[in-house]
Amino acid sequence: MVFTGKRQHWTSWMGQPLYQKVIDTIVARIAAGELLPGGMLPSETQLAAEVGVSQGTARKALMMLEQHGILRREQGRGTFVTARTPDSSLFNFFRLRDHDGAVIRPELVDEKVVQRAATAEEQSLLFDKPDRVYEISRIRCLEGINSTVETSVVPAALFAGIENRAPLPSALYILYQQNYGCIVLKADECIVATAATPSQAKALNICEGAPLLQVERLAFDILGRPIERRRSLYRTDRFSYRVTLD
Amino acid sequence: MVFTGKRQHWTSWMGQPLYQKVIDTIVARIAAGELLPGGMLPSETQLAAEVGVSQGTARKALMMLEQHGILRREQGRGTFVTARTPDSSLFNFFRLRDHDGAVIRPELVDEKVVQRAATAEEQSLLFDKPDRVYEISRIRCLEGINSTVETSVVPAALFAGIENRAPLPSALYILYQQNYGCIVLKADECIVATAATPSQAKALNICEGAPLLQVERLAFDILGRPIERRRSLYRTDRFSYRVTLD
Known part of the structure; x- marks a missing residue:
């Protein structure tokens, strides 16, 4: 496997690099709720012994998790899980707001x-050049109005059995994190205005050709792996996509 | 003047707070090219003496400029101007890219x-509840095609005489910085899909009702003051708005 992410770069010929084993262990514990936000991690030495790697490898894993905002190291005190909750993570990646800027909770239709x-x-585009993918097609409703048509595509190998979990939660990234250890940390979005096709118009109760906001997203997990391709179409007559540039 | 920005909050009854005098001095020197990216600033003591404020006030100003990424303080070495160039600043706030993700340079039509x-x-919305504003209406071209219709509205008091500088540069924020000491550091954007009006259709050589991307921006300067309201309409058949969420 040779993979070049946008931010990270690593090469491994014999499977996963060793530090990924440490990252997987920590991420699995966070996902399982064994390590809670604010909770303290074992020391580098303990962690290295538990996972069976060198202390240097454990340190590298901790540094990567710290860089990604998952852990916080405090001089002389220890390493802690940051207070990242599924909710804050969700709303960071869900940019639709009402005209007053208030967060809206989408519901599955x-x-x-x-x-x-x-x-x-x-x-x-996707991690590890997958042969097979899952395609998750959803219509979601905002404040009682069908407002989004979304298609998420993920590598089948990373999300085995996801078709048996239906109905999926409205916030897919919580599912990815809690059941598949994939923590989405970054998304590149490409936004255009487009005219509603007949099927989109029908799903969203609008006229064919009405303007829709189309957001094409590539989402990256904690390891910088592109794990989801998503195309979302939004009605923006009552809601808008909000972003802060700085 | 009482003003509450989104990030900063300050109250002043007798005009500007003292640290703003220090900030204005530094910003003016950067804008004038006297302080270049990478260049070292005078010490807190020197700066305080030059501007005629206490060392604590000079320190507060330096800390604010550091928080905003304008300065970088290096332990035991001094304070330096970060390598923010007008170009990088410009492209951070201009999000349109071609289908390959390459930056496009807009030209004034x-x-x-x-x-x-x-x-x-x-x-x-705008700083200091202005009675008078300048409205800057522009049509800009991307790779030979009229692609954006933009209207920027700024307080007249902050941008005195801007109407005499026409034709304005394509990148207005460079003008704001170099001639008015307003460094734009943050922008809140609100994005929707809309149907082209007759005048928009004419300006962009498209059919009336064709889908356009509408971006409403409120831009904040280094002091957190909302100094520009901008509405941009983009053709997105050949270009798209790109953003990274993390």
């Missing part, structure tokens, strides 16, 4: 999960 | 600058 062969584009 | 009374909405 319709859902379909299928496993299928990956397209060439999906293979080129 | 048409421009109109007028001074007029502020609307009630502009008064409520």
Whole structure:
């Protein structure tokens, strides 16, 4: 496996690098609720012994998790899980707000999960050039109005059995984190205005050709791996996409 | 003047707080090219003496400029101007990219600058509840195609005489910085899909009703003051708005 992420770069010929074993262990404990936000981690020495790696490898893993805001190291005190909650994580990646800027909670209206062969584009974008992917198609409702049509595509190998978990929670990233150890930390979005197709118009109760906001997202997990391709179409007559640039 | 910014909060009854005098001095020197990126600032003591404030006030100003990424303090070495160039600043706030993600340089096609009374909405949004504003209306071209219709509204008191500088540079924030000491550091954007009006369609050579991306921006300067309201309409058939969430 040779993979070049946008931020991270690593090469491994014999499977995963050793520090990833440490990261997986910590992430699994956070995901399982064994390590809570604010909770203290074992020392580097203990961690290295538990996982069976060198202290240097344990340190590298802790540094990576710290860089990504998952852990916080305090001089002379220890290493702690930051207070990242699924909720804050969710709303960081869900940018739709009402006209007053208030957060809206989307609700699931319709859902379909299928496993299928990956397209060439999906293979080129997603982690580990997957042969098979899951396609999760959903219609979501905002304040009583069908407002989003979304299609998420994820590598089948990373999300085994996701089709048996339906109905999926409205916030997929919580599911990814809690059941598959994939913590989404970054997303690149590409936004355009487009005209509603007949099927989109029907799903959203609008006229064919009405303007829709189309957001194409590539989401990266804690290891910088592109794990989800998502295309979202939004009605923006009552809501808008908000972002802060700095 | 009582002003509550989103990030900063300060209250002053007799004009500007003293540390702002120090900030203005430093910002003016950066804007004038006297202090270059990477250049070292005078010590707190020297700065305080030059501007005629206490050392504590000079320190507060330096800390604010550091928090905003304008200065970088190095333990035991001194305080330096960070390598923020007008170019990097510009492209941080100009999010349109071509399909390969490459930066596009917009070119000015048409421009109109007028001074007029502020609307009630502009008064409520912009710094110091301005009575008068400048409205800068521009059509800009991307790779040979008229692609954006933009209207920027700024308080007249902060940008005196801007109507005499036409034609304005394509990157207004460089002008704001170099001629008015206003360094734009943050922008809140509100994005929707909309249908082209007859005048927009004419300016952009598209059909009436064609989908356009509308970006409403409120830009904040280094002091957290909302100094520009901008509405941009983009053709996104050949370009897209890109953003990274993390």
